[in-house]
Amino acid sequence: MTETQPLPRLTLSRQIRDALVRRIVSGELQPGERLIETRIAESYGTSQAPVREALRELETIGLVETKPRRGTFVRHFIQQTLRESYVVRAALEEAATRLALPSGTLPFDALRADVAALHDAARRGDVQAVGAASVSFHRHVIDAAHNELLKNAWEALQIEARTAATLVAVEPDLDEVANEHEELLNVLLSGDLDAACQLTRDHQWHYADLPHDAHGRTRL
Template sequence: MTETQPLPRLTLSRQIRDGLVRRIVSGELEPGERLVETRIAESYGTSQAPVREALRELEAIGMVETRPRRGTFVRHFIQQTLRESYVVRAALEEAATRLALPAGTLPADALRADVAAMREAAGRGDVGAVGTASVSFHRHIVDAGHNELLKHAWEALQIEARTSVTLLAVEPDLGDVADEHAELLDALLSSDLAKACQLTRDHQWHYADLPHDAHGRAR
């Protein structure tokens, strides 16, 4: 980052957010540690505005908490809330699939483009781009359900931020992530509603990291 070519605020806030996620996940920033906006801003050579945006996003998914007149502090790592979010997300995306598949509203070309983008990003080891393409893929499915209340509930889960946190924390093989989405796409385009719904549900439950799967079977 240079002074002559400053990053757009949105890009910079995401960069700060992901940097803080990595430090929290690695243990460099410990639970209970205070995050001082001025210090973070100084380390990135920026104003406090993008830092505040990054911290707001982290607070929304439960990684940090703001205490009145005291500041922002790291919470205990959010494995439990991540698990809970994927269980809820599985239900929402299965419902969207049940609405979209019979109606024929799934945007096949856009979904294929998302998978291609994931493969390309995985090839160059770009975690952020894989996450962005994954979120786009699933948003297309939710949008295709044409149910505004469902869409609102899905967006309220802070999908983009949680996806970023998951990829940084779990460190999955990026090629495998692309392959999983390609398999899901094949099911969605096969018109086999039962199979598509099962894969949609299982895809999210995989990241819930629970001792049993979506069918109650022990892992």
């Protein structure tokens, strides 16, 4: 592995995780390549503990796999793994919207605060803060559905880790991410259930980067 500058102690495992995501998505770390904890720890000037935590998180979102007595390896088809998660997430968040909007349980003040945090983070170029505010926004909608099975399924997707990985892999325009959430907030405020459900689906399918949208139309 190439030598890397040591990282600050703060959120070290998260920084290692994001650095590995970049290297995996860019192809620097190839599918099937073994990730050796001691070498990664040495390259970042740290102990193996934060490396182990970072690898464990990457395994939960399907970017690496651990084989007994053999080690941890970069998985094949990682793009497909990320895409599939957003298709499932779209269905869950549409269902949450369909439950929460008519019931009047959406916490609009909290959603407005999340959108404000997104715009602030985007102005600062703070990718991590954009991810956190985005997850907070969508979690508020999930919670407002008051459906524990739906919530548990959503949480099982490891939303925080997948969102961070996507932001690292896709490198979207952060202002556009903030604007997308403001558009979601506005359609929820309008009370138009069909429009809110459609936009919720499209928002997640956009990040799935599939050749067609949520309605089967071919993307240009």
